[in-house]
Amino acid sequence: MPTKSLSAEYLKGLWDENPVFRQLLGMCPVLAVTNAVINGIAMGLAASFVLIFSSLVVSSIKKLIPNQVRIATYIVVIATFVTMADRFMAAFFPPISKALGPYVPLIVVNCIILGRQEAFSSRNSVGRSLIDALGMSTGFILALLILSSIRELLGAGTFLGYQVLGPWFKPWIIMILPAGAFLTLGILLGIALVIEQKTKGRTV
Amino acid sequence: MSLNLRMIVVLTAVGLIAGGLLSVVNILTAERIELNRLREIEEAITQVVPGTVTSEIRHEEENLIVYSGKDAAGKELGYAVYASGTGFQDIIKIMFGTDPSVEKLYSLTVLEQKETPGLGAKITDRNAFLEYWENKDVRQPLTLRKPAVASPQDLSATEVNTITGATISSQKVLDTVNLSLERLRRALQEGILEKEDQDAD
Amino acid sequence: MDLLMLFITAVFVQNYVLYYFLGICPFLGVSKKIDSAVSMGLAVTFVMTITAVVSWIINHWILIPYRLDYLQIVAFILVIASLVQLVEMFIRKISPPLYQALGIYLPLITTNCAIMGLALLAALKNFSFIQTVIYGVGSGLGFTLAIVLMAGIREQLDLADVPKPLKGAGIALIVAGIMALAFTGFSGMIT
Numbered sequence A: 001m002p003t004k005s006l007s008a009e010y011l012k013g014l015w016d017e018n019p020v021f022r023q024l025l026g027m028c029p030v031l032a033v034t035n036a037v038i039n040g041i042a043m044g045l046a047a048s049f050v051l052i053f054s055s056l057v058v059s060s061i062k063k064l065i066p067n068q069v070r071i072a073t074y075i076v077v078i079a080t081f082v083t084m085a086d087r088f089m090a091a092f093f094p095p096i097s098k099a100l101g102p103y104v105p106l107i108v109v110n111c112i113i114l115g116r117q118e119a120f121s122s123r124n125s126v127g128r129s130l131i132d133a134l135g136m137s138t139g140f141i142l143a144l145l146i147l148s149s150i151r152e153l154l155g156a157g158t159f160l161g162y163q164v165l166g167p168w169f170k171p172w173i174i175m176i177l178p179a180g181a182f183l184t185l186g187i188l189l190g191i192a193l194v195i196e197q198k199t200k201g202r203t204v
Numbered sequence B: 001m002s003l004n005l006r007m008i009v010v011l012t013a014v015g016l017i018a019g020g021l022l023s024v025v026n027i028l029t030a031e032r033i034e035l036n037r038l039r040e041i042e043e044a045i046t047q048v049v050p051g052t053v054t055s056e057i058r059h060e061e062e063n064l065i066v067y068s069g070k071d072a073a074g075k076e077l078g079y080a081v082y083a084s085g086t087g088f089q090d091i092i093k094i095m096f097g098t099d100p101s102v103e104k105l106y107s108l109t110v111l112e113q114k115e116t117p118g119l120g121a122k123i124t125d126r127n128a129f130l131e132y133w134e135n136k137d138v139r140q141p142l143t144l145r146k147p148a149v150a151s152p153q154d155l156s157a158t159e160v161n162t163i164t165g166a167t168i169s170s171q172k173v174l175d176t177v178n179l180s181l182e183r184l185r186r187a188l189q190e191g192i193l194e195k196e197d198q199d200a201d
Numbered sequence C: 001m002d003l004l005m006l007f008i009t010a011v012f013v014q015n016y017v018l019y020y021f022l023g024i025c026p027f028l029g030v031s032k033k034i035d036s037a038v039s040m041g042l043a044v045t046f047v048m049t050i051t052a053v054v055s056w057i058i059n060h061w062i063l064i065p066y067r068l069d070y071l072q073i074v075a076f077i078l079v080i081a082s083l084v085q086l087v088e089m090f091i092r093k094i095s096p097p098l099y100q101a102l103g104i105y106l107p108l109i110t111t112n113c114a115i116m117g118l119a120l121l122a123a124l125k126n127f128s129f130i131q132t133v134i135y136g137v138g139s140g141l142g143f144t145l146a147i148v149l150m151a152g153i154r155e156q157l158d159l160a161d162v163p164k165p166l167k168g169a170g171i172a173l174i175v176a177g178i179m180a181l182a183f184t185g186f187s188g189m190i191t
Helices: A006-011 A027-032 A037-064 A067-092 A094-103 A105-109 A111-121 A126-156 A178-203 B003-048 B120-124 B167-189 B195-200 C003-013 C024-029 C034-063 C069-094 C096-109 C113-124 C129-157 C169-184
Strands: B054-061 B064-070 B076-086 B091-098 B104-112 B143-145 B159-161
Touching: A006 A126, A027 A094, A027 A105, A027 A126, A027 A178, A027 C024, A037 A067, A037 A094, A037 A105, A037 A111, A037 A126, A067 A094, A067 A105, A067 A111, A067 B003, A067 C069, A094 A105, A094 B003, A094 C113, A105 A111, A105 C069, A105 C113, A111 A126, A126 A178, A178 C169, B003 B064, B003 B076, B003 B091, B003 B104, B003 C069, B054 B167, B064 B167, B076 B104, B076 B167, B091 B167, B104 B167, B120 B167, B143 B167, B159 B167, C003 C129, C024 C096, C024 C113, C024 C129, C024 C169, C034 C069, C034 C096, C034 C113, C034 C129, C069 C096, C069 C113, C113 C129, C129 C169
Parallel strands: B143 B159
Antiparallel strands: B054 B064, B064 B076, B076 B091, B091 B104
């Protein structure tokens, strides 16, 4: 199988293999913290930090780890970076840390991160793993951004806390509730598939 | 090296390095995190007991902490009561301030809540809820005024305003406050709060 | 909070899937048929209850007394991973028919956010030992309820004319949204 160019390695994370919209991974945080754009961005950055550094470490030590204990090792590596991110946020950004609550520690069971170690970092060079992690992170942040923008705009009329829609707009409270998260993501998945089919159709 | 030995060595090494890294992170952040927590409490106390310069814990029981707020001269300005109780959706954590004889409630602030956005969540909003809690007479339990009135002048000194569409959240906050006032009075009667003063002698 | 209220809250008002968004992967993946949904739900409830006990013990006998709270995340996830391994081996030895029914779902449970979520939330809410156990059982049953309800709906949905782009995950999420909305009606039950 021909190896991808480095830019292709990065770009696949944004759409073709977008972890949320195409691989359907890591949906717990996407649904949970997208009630406001600032929360979505914070979660995206925290998860990206964990993904990038875990991939770097795993890819660097992959030859040293016996096969039988690889999952346990990945877990310890990931958990270490998650704890770092969680502590750092609690110390320097307390209001956001509070808003995200238990979902930052839950990054440790985010299937995207463990999945990437198993599928990529453990089999590729450090450089490639870094690019892959960057691509997946960007894709993840994009998904969080899209979902949280829709939810905050329609649910509160604000964006990043600033009132965007005037007083004529009556907020759709459902958007802030769990129900709104599910509905929005479901519809977005449908839209993603339509776009996929339309673009494939053109190139065929 | 045999496989089993290698497995153990690798896992132990990874574990130790991780543990070491994390204890460093802990040292760097633990103090700051504790400071953030204390600052939040201090700010709330200063808000509900106006004029507070220093504060100290007087009493602690389940879901209730009583602080006393003192001015620069060390004179006791009142009690700041931190309480948590069930709300509509999840736990609500509040702090309110009373005068030293627990006859007047200065004001209320909501520290943590997970009520319905746009409805119950309005309990954190000054115009919608909190301004109706200022300077209340608490010699008797407070009551909830339904339907909602338009301004604090329309309420008697023992009434607080409900939020239209969020009666239950409003009631839950009221219940927590009334219950906490009871517990505060009981602690005062039993002399639990006075102990600190005597120790300082 | 009294124990019955705690249990009811865990199952309905703060349902793990429909309120906390935990366990979405198995929720979408294993909810196509009612029997597999029931098996998954019970396996999760089983692991959750044991995790509740073990994580409470580790938290209150080791982490907190020795001021090692910052190791909570690492400790919990390692505990869960090992527990799942042990439970799988145990069930395989003790009861092959039970293993047939539940066994294949167990490895999936390690990365199930619901289990880790349980350990973290129980620690966050500062429950006593008994409260943690009840919370574990209740959350597991709540998860089972959601996943079985979803399976029931999806079995019917298979026969319906769903627009192509929404088939599969899309319509499942929309159904979940409507279910979440329905479950919001349970709020206010807690006193």
